[in-house]
Amino acid sequence: MNKIELNNEELLLQLEKLKQENQSLKIEIKIEVEKNNQFEQKLIEIDQKSNLLFDTMSEGVALNEMIFNDKQEMVDYRILEVNKAFYSTADYSSKEVINSLASDLYSMSPNIVKSFWLNHKKLNITAYTEILSPLNKKHFYVSTSPFVNGRFVTVFFDITLRKKAEEALKKSEEMFKFLVLNLQIGVLIQGPKAEIILSNQKALELLGLSEQQLLGKSSFDPSWNVIHQDGTDFPGNLHPVPLAIATKEPIRNVTMGVYRPTLGDRVWLLVNAEPHLNSDGSVQQVVCTFTDITERKKIEKNLRESEEKFKALYKNLPIMYFTINSENIILSVNQMGIDSLGYSEMELVGSNVLDLFYDEDKSLVTQQVVQCFENPNTQFQWELRKVHKNGSILNVHESAIAINDINNRILLVACVDITKSKEIENKLRESEQFLQETQQITNIGNYNLNVETGIWESSIVLNEIFGISEDFEKTVDSWTSIVHPDWQLIMTNYFNEEVIGKRIKFEKEYKIIRQSDKTERWVYGIGNLKFDSNNQPVNMIGTIRDITERKNAEEEIKKKNIELAELNSSKDKFFSIIAHDLKSPFSGLLGLTKIMSENSNNFTIKELQELSTILHTSSKNLYKLLDNLLVWARMQSGLIEFNPENLLISELVELNLDIYSESAKQKEILFINNISIDTELKVDRDMINTVFRNLISNAIKFTHRGGKIEIGSVSKHSKKTDMFGSYTEIYVKDNGTGMDKSTIDNLFKIEHKESRPGTEEEPSTGLGLLLCKDFIEKHNGKLWIKSKVGLGSTFYFTLPDHN
DSSP: OHHHHHHHHHHHHHHHHHHHHHHHHHHHHHHHHHHHHHHHHHHHHHHHHHHHHHHHOSSEEEEEEEEEOTTSOEEEEEEEEEOHHHHHHHTOOHHHHTTOBHHHHSOOOHHHHHHHHHHHTTOOSOEEEEEEOTTTOOEEEEEEOOOBTTEEEEEEEEOHHHHHHHHHHHHHHHHHHHHHHHOSSEEEEEOTTSBEEEEOHHHHHHHTOOHHHHTTOBTTOGGGOEEOTTSOBOOGGGSHHHHHHHHOSOEEEEEEEEEETTTTEEEEEEEEEEEEEOTTSOEEEEEEEEEEOTTHHHHGGGOOOOOOOOOOOOOOOOEEEEEEETTSBEEEEOHHHHHHHTOOHHHHTTSBGGGGBOGGGHHHHHHHHHHHHHSTTOOEEEEEEEEOTTSOEEEEEEEEEEEEOSSSEEEEEEEEEOHHHHHHHHHHHHHHHHHHHHHHHHTEEEEEEETTTTEEEEOHHHHHHHTOOTTSOOBHHHHHHHBOHHHHHHHHHIIIIIIIISOOOEEEEEEEEOTTTOOEEEEEEEEEEEEOTTSOEEEEEEEEEEOHHHHHHHHHHHHHHHHHHHHHHHHHHHHHHHHHHHHHHHHHHHHHHHHHHHSGGGSOHHHHHHHHHHHHHHHHHHHHHHHHHHHHHHHHHTOSOOOEEEEEHHHHHHHHHHHTHHHHHHTTOEEEEEOOTTOEEEEEHHHHHHHHHHHHHHHHHTSOTTOEEEEEEEEEEEOSTTSOEEEEEEEEEEOSSOOOHHHHHHTTOTTSOOOOOOTTOOOOOSOHHHHHHHHHHHTTOOEEEEEETTTEEEEEEEEESOO
16 A cells, blocks of 8 residues: 555656656747747748849849750750849840740850860859850859759859950050060069069169079079178078068068179169069069169169059959948948948948948938838939048949838948049040040041051041031942042042052042032041051041131132232223323313414414314313213222112103203104103112213214114012022113124223214213123122124113112
8 A cells, every 4th residue: 555655656756747847848849939930030031131132233143953964964054043133234135034045045055065064063162254245245254153953053243344454454564564674773573482583674784694594583592692781691581572472561672782693793782572462462473673772872862762563453343232221320331341441340330321422422312212211122223422431532333222121121232333434434525525625626527547448437527527427338438429529539549659659648638528418628638547567558547627718718819819910900901091091182182272372363263163162072071081980980999879769760761861862862863761660779879870871871872863772671580699589670772883792792891991983973981881880780780781783782780679
């Protein structure tokens, strides 16, 4: 009984213990469940962040699935998933990418796929390679993850700018090498083990060694035989270059006495060693420079310490990542952000992101951040300016997206430093703008002709000069088509025979036909032809200037000079004729008056009357000649005022017919006035009266007794440039003696003054028609004659309806 009770007590104790253990297990299970729930929540959050980071990355990322043949050899792979940046980076559309085969999408041949698989299948680390995209001609740095379960990830970094930078670096290295080799100080480039890998000529001269003796030799070589200034031995491990390698610090102004075995002397050198480090901190190379200070006291004033520094140009694209909360506080920053801005992580995290931006951009940053937070899961981009810790300005391109974190909303920002590209872009834009403005001001365009292809490029100003558009096909033949037909053979021969044949500078004035309006233009071309190493023409660069205005001015000056010479000659002849015409009547008058004064007592009354009549007639004709000459001279000098007014032409004609009615009556000549009574024109009264008087007087003079004179008018309209619009044509017609062509041609030539006698020997001054022509032209009209010998003459002149 006791035993059973004892066992029951033990059993109860054990049951109680199990109960406690069970309770503890429940608690642990509950805790574990809670941990699992938290872990699952964390996984979800991590997955969300990963997806967002995947989509917001500026690099193109692709998840790929391998395709194997029966021999388990990869023959192709399929693109399963890509991020948004992949499309813009690689210039593919979404339909082309997902589920596409690499052989189709990337144009990969089976051999390339196989080589890709063999090179990567045994790697347990990410592999990298560089490619040139055949689609958009961009350079990409591609990282390939290890193959896991038939899948791998490829990341595409656009390194086009870096490749350009590498090209620039290559040129810089070539320039550096050229400078090094030609520097007048000794320069050695030594490797990480102090071995000499490059030397300039001056170093060979100072060390007294040949290049073959020097290259490969290290600072530790005992044959150097170097001493300190006090004469003690200078061991190799204490030379400047080994010290620079060991300390990774520059070694300055070390004086060394180096023995030159080929010359048998010792030269004292002032040596500097400048280490250049790799990104991992190891020594890449050391630049060792030295100058001869053997006669230092003599050249101390002219000595300048020369140091060359290499700058690290091989850098990946600077991509910074920031996490920011809604109060603009930086929550986290990656290492590139730390390095790019010069701050420590402690200085950046917890600070206001606005403090990193240029003052003038802060308001815009605030607006952009607010917009991001108000539109979660939407990507925004902008270009702004950040400020480095040292105060320098960084131009950056940022892309940002707001996401919901566990407790609040945060902003993920990817930032790329575009300062260099901005500087280059601005300088290029300024340079192009300056060149374009200069060309526009001077009206000079430039071109670049590729002689081998015959293709030429031109500036905007040159396109304007030629009157061509940007899509104009610019070939040698098209240039020839622009050249004026009269100049095409000349320019072709000039280019082939003179420029290429004799290799002279292209410098020529020639005519072109501007393509836009088909007008003739003069241009002045200059160009320099360049030749390759085989003495063959390669290209020609030059300028072309529109000189049409200058050529027109020269032609106008030349024309005016000719006209002036002809006018002066004509006037000289005219004044000679006038002098002769004045001299003759005056001689007659003088002779006649002399006879009358000396023999007045011997003349009868009738003879005196006849002599007086002759004297009066001669004086009257002489007066008329002088009057016409005075009017013509005033007209030529611009002293006659032009005062047009609206007048009825028929009234002017009637007035002048009345003046000559007696003269017409004496010759029995009939006047016919066919001028319409309502013909009103704006004319100068005195000038037009002079025209009518001279033409009516002239018609009476050369019309036979019993003839007739008709005056009429016709309204006309013309589109010709010499008489544009409405005008009135007036004519004075007679049936008198008429004129031959030679007489008509000389009527208005000042050097051929016509003074024919009338039908009844009426005298003529020969100036009347010249005055008529000048007065009509003053009214913007013209005067001409139609005549036949024996059939009479018709004088026409025009007056515009609106002067």
